[in-house]
Amino acid sequence: xxxGVNFIVETKDPRVSFAGxxxxxxLMGIVAGGWQMARAALAAEKGLTGGDRPFLxxxxxxxxxxxxxxxxxxxxxxxxxVKGSPAVMALSEEQFLAA
Amino acid sequence: MSTYRAPLKDMKFVLNELAxxxxxxxxxxxxxxxxxxxxxxLEEASKFASGVLDPINYSGDQEGSKWADGAVKTPKGFxxxxxxxxxxxxxxxxxxxxxxxxxxxRLVSTPVQEMWKSSNMSFSLCPLLTxxxxxxxxxxxxxxxxxxxxxxxxxxxxxGTMNLTEPQAGSDLSLVRTRAERQGDHFLISGxxxxxxxxxxxxxxxxxxxxxxxxxxxxxxxxxxxxFVVPKFVPNADGTPGKRNPAKCASxxxxxxxHASPTAVMVYDKAVGYLVGEENRGLEYMFIMMNAAxxxxxxxxxxxxxxAFQRALAFAKERIQGRDLxxxxxxxxxxxxxxxxxxxxxxxxxMKSQTEAMRALAYTTAAAMDYxxxxxxxxxxxxxxxxxxxxxxxxxxxxTETGIEVASLGVQVHGGMGFxxxxxxxx
Ligand SMILES: Cc1cc2nc3c(=O)[nH]c(=O)nc-3n(C[C@H](O)[C@H](O)[C@H](O)COP(=O)(O)OP(=O)(O)OC[C@H]3O[C@@H](n4cnc5c(N)ncnc54)[C@H](O)[C@@H]3O)c2cc1C
Numbered sequence: 001x002x003x004g005v006n007f008i009v010e011t012k013d014p015r016v017s018f019a020g021x022x023x024x025x026x027l028m029g030i031v032a033g034g035w036q037m038a039r040a041a042l043a044a045e046k047g048l049t050g051g052d053r054p055f056l057x058x059x060x061x062x063x064x065x066x067x068x069x070x071x072x073x074x075x076x077x078x079x080x081x082v083k084g085s086p087a088v089m090a091l092s093e094e095q096f097l098a099a
Numbered sequence: 100m101s102t103y104r105a106p107l108k109d110m111k112f113v114l115n116e117l118a119x120x121x122x123x124x125x126x127x128x129x130x131x132x133x134x135x136x137x138x139x140x141l142e143e144a145s146k147f148a149s150g151v152l153d154p155i156n157y158s159g160d161q162e163g164s165k166w167a168d169g170a171v172k173t174p175k176g177f178x179x180x181x182x183x184x185x186x187x188x189x190x191x192x193x194x195x196x197x198x199x200x201x202x203x204x205r206l207v208s209t210p211v212q213e214m215w216k217s218s219n220m221s222f223s224l225c226p227l228l229t230x231x232x233x234x235x236x237x238x239x240x241x242x243x244x245x246x247x248x249x250x251x252x253x254x255x256x257x258x259g260t261m262n263l264t265e266p267q268a269g270s271d272l273s274l275v276r277t278r279a280e281r282q283g284d285h286f287l288i289s290g291x292x293x294x295x296x297x298x299x300x301x302x303x304x305x306x307x308x309x310x311x312x313x314x315x316x317x318x319x320x321x322x323x324x325x326x327f328v329v330p331k332f333v334p335n336a337d338g339t340p341g342k343r344n345p346a347k348c349a350s351x352x353x354x355x356x357x358h359a360s361p362t363a364v365m366v367y368d369k370a371v372g373y374l375v376g377e378e379n380r381g382l383e384y385m386f387i388m389m390n391a392a393x394x395x396x397x398x399x400x401x402x403x404x405x406x407a408f409q410r411a412l413a414f415a416k417e418r419i420q421g422r423d424l425x426x427x428x429x430x431x432x433x434x435x436x437x438x439x440x441x442x443x444x445x446x447x448x449x450m451k452s453q454t455e456a457m458r459a460l461a462y463t464t465a466a467a468m469d470y471x472x473x474x475x476x477x478x479x480x481x482x483x484x485x486x487x488x489x490x491x492x493x494x495x496x497x498x499t500e501t502g503i504e505v506a507s508l509g510v511q512v513h514g515g516m517g518f519x520x521x522x523x524x525x526x
Binding site for chain 2: 032037065
């Protein structure tokens with residue numbers, strides 16, 4: 001996420017940083033969501049003794065799944081923002097009509 | 100079709116373990132939000148959502164709201180449900196006790212509102228827009244406007260709308276053209292607004308439109324827009340709805356979804372309006388209030404994802420198709436529920452885990468809103484507000500986009516039936 005923030009702050013051409021805006025928002029969402037699921041797993045682990053075991057164990061496994069299947073998208077999104085943004089404005093408006 | 104059940108276990112886990120309900124309940128003014136009271140509120144809300152709103156969700160979408168001759172008829176059951184909603188005090192729940200509300204923290208109204216949105220999105224938009232209008236009046240309405248409108252709106256007998264959009268002014272509100280001409284103590288508003296949610300309907304005795312417009316002297320662009328209250332019926336001195344204002348509904352849109360929620364084209368022809376706050380600062384007020392609206396829309400993403408997951412899960416447990424990978428290889432030939440198949444399981448887990456992550460982020464942000472509002476220490480209020488300002492676009496943008504992805508996975512879990520209206524997955 002720091003790479004994405006630096007890219008947006010440092011890029012001179014506003015069209016390039018705006019091109020990465022939505023992928024960056026998604027990156028932010030996934031990382032913030034992962035942060036919350038990690039907190040949830042820790043809280044669930046702490047509550048296991050004496051708590052609602054089936055629910056809390058499912059919470060820990062669900063947090064693990066989020067990390068392994070969703071949070072892993074973060075590096076790809078970072079690359080989309082940092083390396084992929086210049087490609088967005090590569091065509092001229094006329095080139096869209098050419099097909 | 101599956102019935103909505105509020106995910107009370109997860110809601111309570113997030114409230115207590117992640118969002119710190121115990122601490123929020125200690126803030127001055129929120130002492131009533133004790134764990135027992137909050138449990139009771141959530142239980143009652145879940146009964147209302149499952150018992151009253153859910154049963155008219157599918158039928159309401161099929162029937163849709165109907166326009167005829169300037170009036171809008173909501174689908175069967177909506178009027179009665181709205182009456183019950185107000186009588187039960189649900190409309191008033193999020194507001195300050197001073198105006199007839201229950202003065203509960205946002206952390207408590209948030210799961211309650213998630214239930215309304217999950218069980219019946221179209222219905223939930225009416226109180227949502229009223230809430231937006233109430234917040235604008237609380238923020239900058241004169242004491243006279245507040246006294247005249249707030250008690251009725253908090254109670255729900257008058258609903259509210261937000262009139263920003265015009266045909267040439269959508270994302271870019273600097274292009275708003277609706278005019279406001281001064282006449283004594285009020286203004287006369289003229290122009291056309293489009294996409295106005297619950298701009299006209301038959302569930303309340305009056306509708307209070309909050310309208311962005313320009314006075315003749317106003318500068319061009321965003322710095323020349325003012326905010327006005329334009330009631331459907333101009334209240335009499337005794338507070339009863341009086342003369343019909345020329346604020347008319349010209350038609351309603353035929354939409355992709357939320358068919359029960361009327362989306363109105365409104366035509367104002369010298370309608371009586373009252374200025375909110377100062378001239379030319381309307382957009383600024385609107386944007387302060389928009390923060391709450393953005394949060395509420397993000398919560399719609401959470402709610403739709405939850406609903407889609409519940410339907411997909413129920414279907415996956417019932418639908419028998421294909422062999423178990425392990426037992427099948429050992430010669431057992433019986434077909435199994437599709438929840439047994441790894442790819443279906445992957446879709447259910449994507450739905451479940453993302454919904455829970457979005458809920459946790461939204462409720463944690465709601466708690467920060469409560470701290471930013473009521474924390475006794477000014478520095479702490481500032482810090483919480485900074486967190487809120489950072490997270491609101493994320494709650495809004497990420498949860499709505501992910502809500503669509505989760506709903507789409509829900510359609511996929513249903514196979515061909517996902518494409519058929521009857522199952523509710525498409526809705
Ligand atoms: C169901 C429904 C209910 C609604 N309810 C209300 C209501 O109650 N009150 C009300 O006032 N309005 C309401 N609206 C209107 C809504 O606020 C507008 O649709 C919205 O502001 C977008 O405006 P637009 O439709 O003119 O799209 P446009 O502004 O024309 O946008 C078209 C596309 O261009 C993109 N775009 C535009 N400008 C930029 C930019 N500067 N940078 C990058 N991308 C850009 C947009 O993201 C979008 O993809 C409602 C709309 C719907 C569909």
